[in-house]
Amino acid sequence: MWCGVSAALWPVRCRSFLLQCRNICSGNVGRKSVVDGVLPSFRSVCGEDGVSLSEAIREQHGKDESVHKCCPPDVVVFPRSVDEVSALAKICHMHCLPIIPFGTGTGLEGGVGAMKGGVCFSLRNMDQVLDLHVEDFDVTVEPGVTRKALNSYLRDTGLWFPVDPGADASLCGMAATSASGTNAVRYGTMRENIMNLEVVLADGTIINTAGKGRRPRYDWPDETSQSRKENAGYNLTNLFVGSEGTLGIITKTTLRLYGIPEAVVSAVCSFPSVQAAVDSTVQILQSGVPIARIEFLDDVMIDACNRFSSLSYPVTPTLFLEFHGSERSLEEQVNTSEEITQCNGGSDFQWAKDEETRSRLWKARHDAWYAALALRPGCKAYATDVCVPLSMLPQIIVETKEDLIANKLTGPIAGHVGDGNFHCLMVLDPNDPDELQRVHLFTERLARRALAMSGTCTGEHGVGLGKRALLVEEMGAQAIQVMQSLKETLDPKNLMNPGKVLQ
């Protein structure tokens, strides 16, 4: 009985303390004066140039590529090392100032908005590629290193990093948001490709999530590496991957690399129906073809792409495919896939090997976002992000298209169909409150349709600001309570990117 009572008591104690701290942190006037007071300490850590109060800089760091309105931080700091990040975090922690990590600002869910003001940690000055090990297929990078920067650094090594969300995002930002994209069907998402993280916690503590990391190898004392597999204690790496800056600041990530494929073939194929395109996808995966990319575009999307890129693809559901492998295995992969698409009524199967034709084929897919925007000049775009079991994809896409038409909304569909993940690129007039409301209600219906099909409200963009309520519906109160308790354990003052992921 005694146990029962105490067990019931302690969370209450902790929570009441947290609430008091939260109130202090969110008091606007009080906070601004606190910020003014700590500026000298910030400057002593990362220099005069490392601290900015300029309105332009703060505005620039208060928004990402989503439609969420800009929420500028009180100040932006530019640390140059993990020790500076840690020192700055300690100051923020002591003074209860919110901390918002910032990579490249290419997120799509409002993840960098300073909802409660505070200090934006821009990590662009930490941009070194560290410890490349070709033999071990791994590399460690600082948060300022982007996906494209890493791949050009790797160009002559025969290796590459395949996760490709489209934007040239910071790799640590991609870790924080668990990015994925078009290659995930073959190479996995960030989650499957991160071997270790260096993280600065809310109180400034520096940890490595998988082994101490940076352990000098006694043959090459200046180098470090990482074992490909480990089963040592709780998996901290995956707790921070996808935590969207709410549990800590990722200051280093060790990534798994892959051999650059000997050859690449791209293909495009048109289908009489969504069902036919999805059936082909399932059968291609089932047949064991190690397809690298398999992207779906609906008729509206293809039409937009034709107009935007002066192409002439048939205006029907379409698959864009990419195959990686040896010359010989590619021939087989392409033949098997073409047979499958033909059995499902696919036509105009065009494929290309040379880079120029390949990039022309893929141009439509790569320009989809701009093609959608061009449908209504002067409008903004917002991408939905549901993901469902493959078998449910035709049904949800058909119902969603009916919903779009019924509500007079423009939302061409592009999807990573191999994962069951698709996006409606909602093109909307930000100055039309009625349309904004209709889009809002549509995206909620779409998410609930996905949940009803055992799907998720976010396959890759994350929860950020806009999906916190949907997350509760998806996970259920009990699992949310577990997430909440993990957050309170690692960040008891709720300083790390407050107001994101959890409500």
Place this chain on the structure above:
Amino acid sequence: MWCGVSAALWPVRCRSFLLQCRNICSGNVGRKSVVDGVLPSFRSVCGEDGVSLSEAIREQHGKDESVHKCCPPDVVVFPRSVDEVSALAKICHMHCLPIIPFGTGTGLEGGVGAMKGGVCFSLRNMDQVLDLHVEDFDVTVEPGVTRKALNSYLRDTGLWFPVDPGADASLCGMAATSASGTNAVRYGTMRENIMNLEVVLADGTIINTAGKGRRPRYDWPDETSQSRKENAGYNLTNLFVGSEGTLGIITKTTLRLYGIPEAVVSAVCSFPSVQAAVDSTVQILQSGVPIARIEFLDDVMIDACNRFSSLSYPVTPTLFLEFHGSERSLEEQVNTSEEITQCNGGSDFQWAKDEETRSRLWKARHDAWYAALALRPGCKAYATDVCVPLSMLPQIIVETKEDLIANKLTGPIAGHVGDGNFHCLMVLDPNDPDELQRVHLFTERLARRALAMSGTCTGEHGVGLGKRALLVEEMGAQAIQVMQSLKETLDPKNLMNPGKVLQ
């Protein structure tokens, strides 16, 4: 300042409470009488047959396949459903009784020993395969379903589950210990193949780690499925995978399935040196050959296998390889790999397609454990489990063999070389305290050698009982503190499998 003080205070409050609770839980006499008191409640939950005090049953549930001594629980319960697991857990929670989940007892690190007595939850009566979705490549299983049982269930579907730790373990147990094995180099470990878990927490709360799960699909109301990808909130799934029963009881797992390969080819190749075998492995991986298995056996291991299975492989470092794919891609995979092995001085490259010859080829690898034991009849075996970056593998294996010889120890080496993970199968006389001590010191030296090479003390077997101190050395005090705080958050009374993973 106020914040700083309180932040410093609250963990102290919580900890002192936890310590008091721990003391109560570990009092032996007190606990036994508590157990007697709750037996009627246990019986009312899972029936007379569902509760056992028999010494034989308790002994059987107090040990796994490791050399750790048997630690029987006070009582073994056999729940038949997640609701019974939850009801039993609530009783244990109210009375501060330790809970030890038990699958098949095939663990290798003493994970099931009841270090503080308490209640063993044997999950063998929950043995249903649920919700198979061939089109979605997923299946959900209860904890009593083993790896082999699932694959025979799947036989006619064209799908299979590839993770293969050797033993016919329970799939939920494999999730709890993050098992991997010989196929991991191509298909990943449990971590990469678990889509959702149903977990009962220490207080009896039931959660799903990735979406509510068991959500009726409105087309087939009795079925459920799972999206292949999700990015919704913190990754609870991977927090429980590998937690070794210390955070909750896994009562259901949804697994990713794969198409059964059209064809399989096995091969064996001998090498002049460890370096040559490892270089071949790295080059095969680098060349993009999607190798399914690549196993290393050292000369001592091969010699033992030759004797045990009346084979005649050259007594040199040897690789066993397996390729999965289409007839045509296999030919190319095998040719590429054979060329690479030849460039590295590999010889006697034998390969086989038909099942009978394949299983004869692999017999040596599959019987390695027994072959090692046969080296010293009447002795026991203990498998070390370090994992290092591939580039460090030759050096650590060479140094480890020297160490074995210098200390007169029998420890043939078999390894999942594609992952940098290898095992010394230590054959030891359990009645020779001096040898036990030498083995103990050797395994510590081996683990520290791996850590010095940025490796891990456990690639797949987990921490369990014997590696808790090494885990601290590997992770560092700060990361261990984070793990400890996660444990205290999810299990404040330290009831879940106490004394494992963390000290």
